[in-house]
Amino acid sequence: MEFVQNFPCISIMLCLFAGIISSGLRDRAAMLVNTGLLLINTVLSACTLLYTLSTGEAFVYVMGQFPAPWGNEIRAGVLEALMALFFCIIMLLSLFGGRHKLLQGVEKGKVYLYYVLMDLLLSSLLALVYTNDMFTAYVFVEINTISACGLIMIRQNGRTIEAAVRYMIMSLLGSGMLLLGLCMLYDLTGHLLMSNLKESVALIVAEGEYTIPLIVSIVLMSVGLCIKSALFPFHAWLPDAYGYSTVSSAAILSSLVSKGYIFLLIKIIYRVIGFDIYRSTRIIDILFVFGLMGMIFGSLSAIRENDIRRMIAFSSVAQIGYIYMGFGMGTEAGMTASVFHILSHAATKSLLFIAAVGLTDVSGRNRQFVELTGAGYRNRWAGVAFTVGSLSMVGVPLFSGFISKLLFSQAAVQNHAKMLPALIVLGISTILNAIYFMKTVIRIYTPVDETAYPSVSFKDMRLYAVVLVAFILLNVTLGISSQPVVDMIQQGLAMFA
């Protein structure tokens, strides 16, 4: 056994240790521990990715003395390692970009708790990515939910507390449904390990004895994860939670937390139920319809919004709709497009949140569009970054959003039954995206003669500007050299089977 194979386990345990130790440290020390942890984890995930790419197959890591169906297991393939690497990078950049706001928004003696939550959130994300066992997944879903609540309410004002309560109620409903579905599945199969579950499920389908409970449990697990990742009709908690929390939290919640649940759903589809059985249950048609509705209604709500942060939050609803539309295609190509969109949306949405905070800061912290007029001139770095993010969201070539739209349309063309609705809604949604994002870009570049607000230069915000440049580079890299990433995703999905 190679030493590299220990890295997934080490990275999860490191996150937990860092969280535990940070709870006894002061604010600054906790921040340094968190930064070090993220850097180490980035390196470890990159090593894992390179290793899995070189061997070309996934490996299973037994957590303890006891092998598969008895003990715990984690599993790492190309897709898992890619996701872990990506999550670490995005979290690192989001935390750097929102650091100055964190110090403003949080009580002085409580900043270390923010980093404790962040460490544990990362551990749960990594565990959700690497897990090979449904119950481990559920345990870390719990950690994920609680730490996400903490991230929302750490900036204590009335609105964030309300948002956190809403988030908690909806999210716990989702967790409950996941657990209920999981219990039923255990009752039918007697296993919790993913590979054993898949064999048993295939057996049940072949025998045809417990079809109803099997379908109900699949539905419960899917709907539970849809609620947690804010698919269209369940998105009521989202705008407040993303709109009023501190900016790093908003970026991380929208780009990582909801994506972790979506990735778990992908794992369930491929590794627990089996792609063909999942497709034959027709649940994907429902996901498809709700995905399409989310794409349109999320964008419409974003157009009506007068607050830039809430507008970006509503845009997330539309983008989650894209991902579920890809699931709903029921083809390999649709799934590849969805996974690529997870990456592309994570890179873009966190960029938008971080850039928006720079724009509102030079407008007297007002988030209404009227006040933002000309903000792109007062903070040039944030202005450029916001424009790049908007262009990527709309789907202009060179940026990552274009590639995901291209992949979605290619997937739609291959699926004859769903081609027409998918393409039409994709077109409408792109136009709606363009309306509200270009409206904002035009607004921030409308010159004003006299302004009460001061401009900022590079010297005032070195770290912030560097983070924005890194985000832009990430976005453009995903947009220009997308083929290696798409190949990796396809290779990873093939390893899932």
Next chain:
Amino acid sequence: MSRQRSKDEYEKTFAFRFFRWLSGSKDPYIGKVEMQVQQETVIPEETITERMRESEMIRDKVYDEKKNRAARTFHKIYVAVAIFFCIALVGVLLLTVSCLPPNGSASNPVNNEVSERYIESGLQETGALNIVSGMILTYRAFDTFGETNVLFIATCCVMILLMLDDAVLKKQAVMNDRRYEPKNDTILQGVAFVLCPIIFIFGIYIILNGHLSPGGGFSGGAVIGSGLILYVAAFGFKKTQRFFDEHVYKIAKITALCMYGLIGTYFYMTGANGMDNHIPLGIPGHILSSGIILPINVCVGLEVACTMYAFYALFRRGGL
């Protein structure tokens, strides 16, 4: 030859006024319209509250179901759909339960090789008489570490919400401590004086015997935590802080979780890499047996006791 007009006469003509207007040198409104320098509008506070009240009244009227028929219909439909949806969900779930394998039947899919091995060779492999402890702390040690961290992160979230500054705490300390309980309640103090040691010892017994009899870290920790809470309720925070303040709490919590993490990591890494682990299993039934279960139980017990007490103290006065 054209006639030369006088200046006064020329200024009255239409052409002169037109060209003057065109060049912008004369504002046609000057002298005709009353003009004032624009003032910043100051809205008195009363007007604002008045407006707020008005908008509230309008909102109340709009959403008043007696007057607005659309809202009434919507509310009715909403309730009806909600009830229908709940009944449908209950029906579907009941139908599902009726289709599940019958409870307790030997041929159920749950009775497979997994539970068979837990029951048959659990004792040899983990050295614990209590199969449940053996299962959650050895076979599935990673899940249980996750569960312990759930407790830890829950305390962190409560701290974010309720923890007060030290300065505020000191100011409130005098009145807050005895606010909700009667001062120096003799009966309570007498009972606590007798019960607290017994409760602590019972909790420690449950933790240390976790691998031999029903119980373990989670239940024993809860017992110790409730003993601490009883002590605080009887004697107040000042006396409790002589042996359990925030500093001790942090040290206990971090040591317990780190110990658990270290033992866990050692166990996972040696197991995964095919190395021997050098923790002896001992003789089943003895107090010092069953490998990693006993130390992990102690750690879990400490963490659970700390969590219970921290919840109480944070809700009670916003600090430990």
